[in-house]
Amino acid sequence: MQQVRSQPTGKRLKKSRYITGFDGIRALAVVGVIVYHLLPYNLQGGYLGVPTFFVVSGYLITDLLLQEWEQNGSIDFWGFYARRLKRLYPALVFMLVGTGTYITLFERSLLTNLRSIITTNMLYLYNWWEVGHGQSYFDRFNGESPFTHLWSLSIEGQYYLIWPLILTALILIVKKKRTIAYILMAFAVLSGLLMGFLYTGPNTLNRVYYGTDTRMFSIIFGALLAIIWPSTHLKKTITTGSKWTLNMIGLLSIAVMALMFFELSGQSTFTYRGGMFIMAIVSTTLVAACAHPGANINRWLTNPIFAWIGTRSYGIYLYQFPVMIFYEMRVRDIAAHPVLNALTEVVLIMVISELSYRYIERPLRHYHYKKIGQFIVKFVKPNSPYGFKRLWLVPALALIGICLYGSAIAPTKEQKSALQENILKNQSRASVHNKAALAKQKKAKKLAENKRKMRALLNKKLTRRQYLIAKKYHLNKQQYLIAAHQPLTAVGDSIMADNSHDLQTVFKQAYVSAKVGRQVWQAGDVLRSLKTQGELAPNVLINLGTNSPMTSAQVAKVVKTIGKGHRIFWVNTHVPTRNWETEVNATLGKAAKKYHHFYVIDWHDYSVGRSEWFWQDNVHPNPQGNVRYTHLVAKEIAQTLAKTH
Template sequence: MNTVASPERRRRSGNRPPAGVQPAETRFRADIEGLRAVAVLAVVLFHAGVPGIDGGFVGVDIFFVVSGFLITGLLWRNVATTGHVGLAEFYGARARRLLPAGCIVLVATAIGSALLLPPLQARAVLGDGIASALYVGNYRFALHGTDYLAADAPPSPFQHYWSLGVEEQFYLLWPALIIGVAWLVRRRSRRLDADETPSTTPYLIVLAVVAAVSFAVSLDWTRTLPPWAFFSLPARGWELAAGGLVALSVRHWQRLPSVVAAAAGWTGFALIVVACFRLGETTPYPGTAALVPVVGTVLVIGAGCSAPRLGVGRSLSLRPMRAVGRVSYSWYLWHWPVLLLAPIVLGRSLDLTDRLAMVMVSAGLAGLTLVLVENPVRFAAPLRRSASRSLVLGGAVTVIAVCAALVLLVARPVPVGHGAAAAALTVSAPAGSAPPAVDPRDAAVNDMTAQVQAAVAESAGLQSVPSNLSPPLADAPPDKPEVFVNGCVRSWLEVGQDECASGAVASPTTVALVGDSHAAMWAPAFESAAEQKQWRLETMGKVTCPLLDLPLTSPYLGREYTECEQWRGEIVDRLRTERPRLVVLSMSRRYGADFGFTVYGQAWLDSLTRLVTELRATGAAVLVLGPIPDPQSTVPTCLSAHLDEATACSPPRPVAVNDAGVAAEATATAVGGGRYADLTSLFCTTERCPVIVGNDLVYRDDNHLTLEHAQALSPVVAALADRALAPG
């Protein structure tokens, strides 16, 4: 995030343009300093959860436009006065301005995270810190956001560094583009006289093309790759380019009549306010919605070039606004880690008053950073006189930040259980025959369920995490069944379903496992059962897409989930055509109101009955798997902080299981002619739902089973499917 040109910089004598050259903007812009105050206030109040400021995240867009304006103006003045860009001086100035404060906050955040966060989470956060120190954290966050199974992970204390990554990448690419255009201009035109005015037109054309391409990418990725649209330079570059276009067209803005300029400035400010109050976290962003704050900022900056007497710039230039603007960079850096780490320090969640207090704490830290770090380094005469010293300083503080995070990684080793080794969970088929009055399939299910129940009861009081935990805590997050990576589970934007067969693929008995990721997590269990029972298993899944015919909004996409609706229709048609012997339905019960319906509500239950009836009409038996308990935490992370108190991560049964909802689903399934499997007894005692059973880690995250535990339950799953396949 750049700063406005300082009075000291304006007094430097070597950069006076030749006669006739119209500089991009040379005077100190107090209104831009005030505009930075608007941007940072929007961001920090949004993150503090102040009611009404649902679109405060647009403050980052304001920063981008401001940076584009200031940096492009600086580069153009270099080209106009000297014919080239002084790269060493340019990057030295950026290093003095951004890196010392950024690295100090980064190191402090890394230390706080290492001390306060659970070890497993701390290690992931320190990885974010290293990426942020190298200014590529935005791409790490984009990759993380694209991983469905990581979508519910808590935010990183370094996540706000993504915007600094975008700007630093812009600083690397834009000077090279300016140099390239300047070279082409020299090649294609005659030598300019000393007093002849260089034209901004070639630069305007190139920057306009860059903006148009980036905006097109933003529109496409907002629809198809939302994390990449939000975090990456290709989708955000047009916002910086918009500021650059203003810088290259200053002379046109300066010619605006005072009344027109004032109206334009106030209109722009109104657009910024509208964006802060009318946009929200469900708005597909950036996309077309980002035009509102970007155009608003362009109008405010452009109108300020004319400096109308009654313009918005007069208000933005007031002392309080400028004071906030001066600390905006450090305040932006400090506020997010303070808000995230404060609940851990205080031992409780923060209410609005607490969050506002933390905002003020971060403002105090920002003031200290400005006085003790930013200004002394930025204006140090030995550094300002030497670009090489400035660059060495930037490199040194970056190395220190990276090394600090690496040292902390070593200091927070991979958490490993050190309790006594536990016996593996083994489930075996009943040894004897069932009594004549009992259906042998019922007897098999009851017998194997009892075996699991005994293991669950034995593990319910477990305190120390077993040394032979399977999978180990650090290996749990990537512990995905193959169906999540081979295309059997369709991602958000994918439709259709390729053949995904396993088991005895030539068998005439086909079992279809269908649903969202909670169906796919059972794939290892059904694959083992299919091999044993000689079934052909077809897995058909799509993330956050239950097969129930409910209107569905995707919080990930920020819109109606049309891909889910299309996929549902394709899968139901395929099941009608292929007519499997058994259809196994499973789905998450963690859908909230933001998806457009309520789990266990009447619409949910009626849809379940309709679906079961429809599938039964194909001649298939239908087995609906009940929910697994909700562990109420990211289990590997929780256990990493409670290696000797595993019960702290095992929720009480009434919290983890909605028994009334399960009973209602069982009734709805029976009405449709299907069978329902209440799985609660496989996971819980009457009081608690342990997250370790035997030596199995039950959950890989906050709602999916580990591959190992699903496989351990395969005999029970096979018995449930056998019973559902039985005639009558």
């Protein structure tokens, strides 16, 4: 995340001081974000490190601008903008060019919209582009972009652009700091209320998560704190009682932040209707305690490790997603060793961040760009003092050229793969079949509940067509007939969408609702709607857990929505390319022990090591795999139901 150091914004600021503990706060925030992305099961609220970064930036920038106003009676806008660009642009440009080059050379499936992504990031408008074009920040599987995390840098860039102007206007027009503080508080509350009002469920998540207006309260809180708690006006010598009050506030803030890191899921409604707002307030109280020279929090958050991470937090934040996504696209069995792979990714991120800090961020931050003309003249001279160092220009130009080429050929619409075409075809078939299935389900339910008629049905011979279907899916007569005459509601993600035609070939009375990218917290609306209309079958098949981790509480919510009188069959996950595979399957195993009507269909163990059953991603079953998937589902459901007949 962007780093702001206590440096002058105009002439030398006489009283300005560098608050070392802020590096510790940055370190805690960036570690939370990194751990969340690598091991989301272990720290489901780690993404909340971003509001903490916003608060720190809001405080430091405003504090420095106020110091400059007090000393000079004005703010040097152009000097401020120049320093911000020198600090932020070099690493951002290098990350964009390097990532774009890698995609062009090795991962062309990620080329889509590359030109728009780079352009909007350079203009600090990427967060708004994400609102209309990006995927959910919490969708960890379907086409995850190595640029997604840059939304927050755009919000900070917008803040750096307009806040000096607004602050100057407030000082000149309003004048009184208390009144300015009230105005800022009102805007912070308005921003928080807007987030809660606009959030109505998963369909509006992108709007509230990426929107500048719905996320500004964190930065505003930091700015507000600088107005009422300026670092240069705080007394170093305070009473013992005041010192320990500040210390307790700081420690309590850290404790609440840690609790929210572990407990506050990004899919929880409370997150957007108060949770994130509370996180901003807690971060503000921590910044306040750390900024006060009379408290101990600053010293407690100061150590070499935190200092190293904090000073490199911008680079660490920048490079995290490209490293994670490119690594996980190459290492196909992440789930087998999630911790080892996570540690490997951390090492790669830290090494790249250190190199960036040494050779890009720090040198270019202090470079005198006014001398660039002299530099070019010296550089091109035959007897240039730069000598063989000029050879660095070759790979630099190569990187830029390849990235520009990738941007030029990047499609604006994703090209559909064979898998995607298959999913679309099967979804279309399922839509047609669903209407007929719903019409027949009531009759099928009565038949299934009549044990005498059901036994008679099972004794009948198979027709030629029925025999061929049963043979194709490796089912015996009883398994096929039970499956074919049982009403079934199936809800799932792209795995089920890929499989829907095969599933409905065997389960004649199956209603299938499957959507690419669907996650567990989105199942409730579908199930609730069917239940309200009386169209939820006694047997409910669920295939969710591919796209992101899920908690026991989320599973419990689905079980509660389905309600009593239904059997739940949940297919566990085969997603070896993601580190949450083991945790998802363990969560489902616990649910099977907890609920008597909950059954796990073990697709993972059945399919492990059978790469020939899957498309190239080793996650979605191919036509052969769909036959095997359907066989397992039909066999497991039939065997469970046979015990009741």
